[in-house]
Amino acid sequence: MSPLSGSKRSVAALALTFLSGGSLLFAQEQSATAISHQVKEIFERCSKAVVKIHGVDEHSEICGTGFFIDPTGTLYTAYTVGGEAGNFTIEFGGKKYPARQLLADIRSGTAMLKIDETTPALPIGKSEELEVAAPVVAVGYPLDLPETPNFGMIAGFDQKYLGRYFSMTHLRVNLPTQRGEAGAPLLNMKGEVVGIVVSSLENNSACYAVPIEAAEKIRSDFVRFGEARHGWIGGNVSKAPEPVDGSRAEMMQVMEDTPAARAGIKPGDILLQVGRKKVAQPEDVLDASFFITAGDNVPITVMRGNQKLTFHVQAELHPASKNVPMLSDGTRVPAAADANRSIPLKLESAAQTTP
């Protein structure tokens, strides 16, 4: 084999360059087409279970989005849609159905409605498996337009926004949203629900979504007790000057006659774990405590000096949940029921009729 001459070598190099450039462009086009097909497939599969919600609040008629989570017609939406309104109507499959509110919970920012029909349902995924830049799809009803797919990516996991701490970590999603899309499901690329869109961000170019686990926690409370039961143990946490075993969450105060005091937790203990959630910063406590249910035994691991101790604390009802509604005669709803602000405005068994 005789070696190629100089001119032939340069022609071959040029041809290779053209071929590789062309294949790169082709690959890019292919991947864009593949994403488009995937989004379309998710949209076609999931949009059947996404509904438009009409309601009436004290100001006007409201419109939002929701989605079915089981075949008996239970659906999730945002608190701003299904929390403080009534006279709900669901547009689904080209028909309108009256709906009733099962539960509304302002701490999670979600609400549960129900229609008495057999419905399709979206599978529930895990938001914990998401990472920054993971692609996601939302399906919602913007303004008075039909169901619309939105494609974006996870931009972050935020514990606070504009100086306000959330009750649990929220998903910040770079995904354009419009008015009317509150309550829309946030789907991973398998078509599983990983969050619920609850608010927009600057110029509607991005949004916040509540992780689906938060809504599922409220739902499991409802299944067990008929109401949301946020738990607490009675401690205040602050930032320790030095990290201890990787954590800077220090018990600043343990209130008297609370589960924490009874279990033996003391001020100065460094929190390492609450329930299943590891704690590294004081902010992590909010996320961990959101998933505590009143009445449950919660293992809490702390560092006291050089000792690692685990306490089993029976959580009580969160004080914020004790703002019970007043009766017409000025008395409170009986305390024995531990009624809380998460009790729905309407829990009547009969579905309401549309006006």
Place this chain on the structure above:
Amino acid sequence: MDEFDDREIARLLRLKRYEQPPPGYFENFLHEFHRRQRDELLRQPIWRMCLERAHAFMLGLDVRSLTSYPAAVAAVLVCAAVISLKIYQQPETARVALQSPPAISTPVSAGEEWNLASPPVAPPILRMQPVRSFHESAQTHRAAPPRYVLDSVPVSYEPTFRF
């Protein structure tokens, strides 16, 4: 003209030929004219000016044509009042809460077996009335367009690191 002969006039004209108005005289002439006109008008007392204006206004109105249709004017006013009352009527202040003591189910004990598939416990039957009837509200605001919901800030909020 009799007092001046032609030579005298010619001499005066020669003298005036070199007289010029101050700089900007012609530019400010109109402005100055209007200013002086205003000054002249304002020398009248205010009551007289008001009287004159009122008089001019009344003359401009065709009062007779208005007074010849009092019934029509009254009907229009009554219609406007009725419509405005209909649109902006205050909603009734409704009862805040319950008609009868609530019947709340006993919570299931935390230790019992349960899962998401198990039937929910009987929810509390709280027949709470909202601050006002949604039906009434819908009627009151029938003309208002629906509000498409998407807030700019999530409602979830914790004031402290208390848990």
